[in-house]
Amino acid sequence: MQVEVHEKQNLEEAQVVIYCWEIDEKVRKVENFIKQLSVVINVVSDGRICRISADDILYIESVDRRTFFYTPDKIYESKEPLYQLENYLHGTGITRISKNCLLNIDRLKSIAPFTNHRFEATLVNGEKVLVSRNYIGDLKKKLEG
Amino acid sequence: MSKRIRKIILPNICINFTSVILIVSIGNIISGIQDHIVHGEGVRINGFCLFACELFVILGLVTVACTTLEKLRFKNKISYLVLELSINYVGFISGAYVFRWMKFSSKNMKETAVIMIITTVLYLNVYFITQKRRKREADEINRLLKKREKEHKREGV
Numbered sequence: 610m611q612v613e614v615h616e617k618q619n620l621e622e623a624q625v626v627i628y629c630w631e632i633d634e635k636v637r638k639v640e641n642f643i644k645q646l647s648v649v650i651n652v653v654s655d656g657r658i659c660r661i662s663a664d665d666i667l668y669i670e671s672v673d674r675r676t677f678f679y680t681p682d683k684i685y686e687s688k689e690p691l692y693q694l695e696n697y698l699h700g701t702g703i704t705r706i707s708k709n710c711l712l713n714i715d716r717l718k719s720i721a722p723f724t725n726h727r728f729e730a731t732l733v734n735g736e737k738v739l740v741s742r743n744y745i746g747d748l749k750k751k752l753e754g
Numbered sequence: 755m756s757k758r759i760r761k762i763i764l765p766n767i768c769i770n771f772t773s774v775i776l777i778v779s780i781g782n783i784i785s786g787i788q789d790h791i792v793h794g795e796g797v798r799i800n801g802f803c804l805f806a807c808e809l810f811v812i813l814g815l816v817t818v819a820c821t822t823l824e825k826l827r828f829k830n831k832i833s834y835l836v837l838e839l840s841i842n843y844v845g846f847i848s849g850a851y852v853f854r855w856m857k858f859s860s861k862n863m864k865e866t867a868v869i870m871i872i873t874t875v876l877y878l879n880v881y882f883i884t885q886k887r888r889k890r891e892a893d894e895i896n897r898l899l900k901k902r903e904k905e906h907k908r909e910g911v
Contacts, residue, residue, distance in 0.1 A: 638905075714902075717899060718899070719896050719899065720892045720895045720896060722885055722889050722891075722892050723831075724828055724831050724834035724835070725823055725824040725826075725828070725834060726762055726824060726884070727824070728888065728891075728892060728895075742761075742762070742824075743757065743758070745891060745895075748895065749891075749894070749895055749898065752895060752898040752899065752902060753898060
């Protein structure tokens with residue numbers, strides 16, 4: 610795969626165009642990865658509204674009807690319910706792993722069995738989150754592409 | 755809910771039921787205990803069939819109780835294991851008392867100990883079987899993760 614990057618001053622935002630013989634698995638993966646980078650979410654941090662990329666998120670957790678976004682260096686908050694975020698982030702690496710948690714599979718390091726028919730997922734920063742048994746199949750499908 | 759019944763509750767009941775029936779049958783063969791007939795009102799009931807039905811009821815209740823533990827959060831594996839094992843003990847001993855599988859007195863402490871040992875063996879049996887199955891699932895996911903990581907490295911993403 611050849612990669613070329615050109616600078617253009619008059620563009621409002623970066624454009625990515627892929628030329629290929631046919632849209633195969635690899636092309637689809639590159640497309641999804643770029644899409645993930647361009648998906649941004651409005652969140653609140655220290656009372657200020659800011660935007661974060663879906664790629665920066667480790668996991669999203671809902672606690673007492675409040676939604677928290679965990680990134681490697683900061684925690685953000687949003688009023689969006691988890692199911693709406695799940696729909697919005699469809700097509701990115703973020704998938705549901707339990708009733709109250711969405712996980713970015715690109716930030717997942719490994720998984721191990723835990724109690725109560727659950728699994729314990731270890732993230733790249735060493736943090737651990739629980740994966741419900743009901744969602745393990747979806748997680749596997751997502752990893753298989 | 756139906757997925758939970760199909761994938762967790764029913765397989766657990768089946769594994770436990772088969773194990774108990776096997777253990778009791780082998781025990782009866784070794785000790786030479788003949789199956790007895792319980793006489794109802796004009797009905798002859800096979801004692802072992804009655805025991806099997808009673809056991810199924812107890813196993814069902816215990817398994818449902820253990821499955822509801824899923825909703826609780828545990829800090830470590832030990833506290834979960836202790837609570838689940840306690841539910842098993844209480845369930846089986848209550849079942850033995852209600853269905854009169856044996857007499858409870860200071861004289862038959864030996865039998866009570868046997869029930870407790872059987873419960874522990876069954877529990878550990880199911881625990882290790884399910885743990886092994888989940889380990890396999892986890893290994894498969896870790897394999898996919900490694901494959902994905904390699905692909906990302908190769909593509910320079």
